[in-house]
Amino acid sequence: MATHLTMRRAGDRVPLSEKWGLNFLSAAGSLFRPGWYLPQQPMRTQRFAALGLALLLAPFLLGAGPGAPEEGTGADGPDGPASFSFVVWGHPRAGDGEPPVHFKEILQRIRDLGADFVIVTGDCINGMYAKPKDPAVLNGDWDRFETGIKQLGIPFYIAPGNHDVNDPVTRDLFLERFRKPPYAFTFKGSRFIILDTVGIDRQTRGPTRYQPGRSNTWYAGAIPFDNYQMNFLREEAAQADAYEHVFLFFHHSEVWLESSSDWWTEVHPLLSGGPTRAVFSGNPWKGKYRYVERDGIYYIESATFPMPSVSGLRRQPERARDSKLNQLDNLQFVRVQGSDYSIQTIVVGALSTPSLSQTYWDQVEEGRSRREKLLVWFNKRFNSYESLILLAVVGGGACLLAGAVLGVGVSRLWRRGRRRSATASHRE
Numbered sequence: 001m002a003t004h005l006t007m008r009r010a011g012d013r014v015p016l017s018e019k020w021g022l023n024f025l026s027a028a029g030s031l032f033r034p035g036w037y038l039p040q041q042p043m044r045t046q047r048f049a050a051l052g053l054a055l056l057l058a059p060f061l062l063g064a065g066p067g068a069p070e071e072g073t074g075a076d077g078p079d080g081p082a083s084f085s086f087v088v089w090g091h092p093r094a095g096d097g098e099p100p101v102h103f104k105e106i107l108q109r110i111r112d113l114g115a116d117f118v119i120v121t122g123d124c125i126n127g128m129y130a131k132p133k134d135p136a137v138l139n140g141d142w143d144r145f146e147t148g149i150k151q152l153g154i155p156f157y158i159a160p161g162n163h164d165v166n167d168p169v170t171r172d173l174f175l176e177r178f179r180k181p182p183y184a185f186t187f188k189g190s191r192f193i194i195l196d197t198v199g200i201d202r203q204t205r206g207p208t209r210y211q212p213g214r215s216n217t218w219y220a221g222a223i224p225f226d227n228y229q230m231n232f233l234r235e236e237a238a239q240a241d242a243y244e245h246v247f248l249f250f251h252h253s254e255v256w257l258e259s260s261s262d263w264w265t266e267v268h269p270l271l272s273g274g275p276t277r278a279v280f281s282g283n284p285w286k287g288k289y290r291y292v293e294r295d296g297i298y299y300i301e302s303a304t305f306p307m308p309s310v311s312g313l314r315r316q317p318e319r320a321r322d323s324k325l326n327q328l329d330n331l332q333f334v335r336v337q338g339s340d341y342s343i344q345t346i347v348v349g350a351l352s353t354p355s356l357s358q359t360y361w362d363q364v365e366e367g368r369s370r371r372e373k374l375l376v377w378f379n380k381r382f383n384s385y386e387s388l389i390l391l392a393v394v395g396g397g398a399c400l401l402a403g404a405v406l407g408v409g410v411s412r413l414w415r416r417g418r419r420r421s422a423t424a425s426h427r428e
Helices: 016-020 024-032 043-062 103-113 135-150 168-177 227-238 263-271 310-315 317-321 358-366 370-381 385-427
Strands: 003-008 083-089 117-120 156-158 183-187 190-194 245-250 276-281 289-294 297-302 329-337 340-348
Touching (some): 135 168, 227 263, 297 329, 297 340, 310 358
Parallel strands (some): 083 117, 245 276
Antiparallel strands (some): 329 340
16 A cells, blocks of 8 residues: 655646546447447437436446445445545635635635545634624625535535534534534545534533523534544444545544544544544644654644734734744645555645735834834743743842832831921920
8 A cells, every 4th residue: 555645736637537447438438339238229219329328327437426425335446446536625714704715726726636525624614703693694604615615516524613613503503504423424445534523512501501692602622522422433443444545534633733632542542553544634723734643644734724914913923923824725635546545735825825925024023013012022032931930030029129118118208207296296
């Protein structure tokens, strides 16, 4: 089994013969042989009948239809090993009422790549996060996202993110449109597992405490898997050897980026040693791209991210050090050919991401007010826990000293006042 992690230019096309793994022309050509299937009919009738039959069979000969990927565990097609590809798209969201980051460009890249389907690892919309919910805005954002991705004409799947589902309103809207995780599907002998890290059914601030018209935002971090989801994973791991490849998808990257996470003691051992090839997450926890390889399994964080405004960075200079502002937005493109697979990072927005332009940072620096420059200076001088502790000690010592000096001065003034009062009484 060959494995490749490479960079790919998004304009490169995948040959149709590789994409489908089936020579459609040779298969369809056999339908047009004179005398095939209808030997007693005139030649013209035979050809029209064969043409109609070819059109009816075309979706099956080409593989997956427009509604859903092909189900089944057979890894090899009539012309050889199964061949297909898919795109992993993480964290598409921008702001409320705005299209996803690089939306048109990304849709065109997916067309150019010729992927068979798309899996989105959460945060498709902003979800009016930490705000009172307006269903009209939420539905408008979902409609925009779905309309765009459906234009690709291929299936897509969504692992929910903490912006997609952040309270009872957004949860219900999500479940009206999309399948509830966890679930899995099979495509050409490979298994795809979609997991829930937002805790759709288990957030502590549930419907009983929800107050319409107010922000009731749920916890944004990863929610540990419950018994139901762990049993689901154990069942999938037990049957994993029936598949050529297994891939997992969820939203929160901290699930595996944190070395102390239960993932490494409870879930990873279930996957290691089997056909699991990669685990994809879409929350930009420590950047827009990170990966870890362990026991032959690639853990990949891949995301796009909306840029803060120039004025926003002037007010929050500490954000300039955020690695998300200094990495390229990206997708993951996975190609499978029998027992071989490759994972390629596709860069998007390279010439349209503001933070990659020097002009952007010049504007941030040059337009700062005196107060903002003072904040930047302070942030640069005291940008670690050690320096903040030192500042607190020095500041606390200075306050104690100032208090002592002030106390001595007040005491002296008080004693002087008493002496004067005593002197005046004596004279009287």
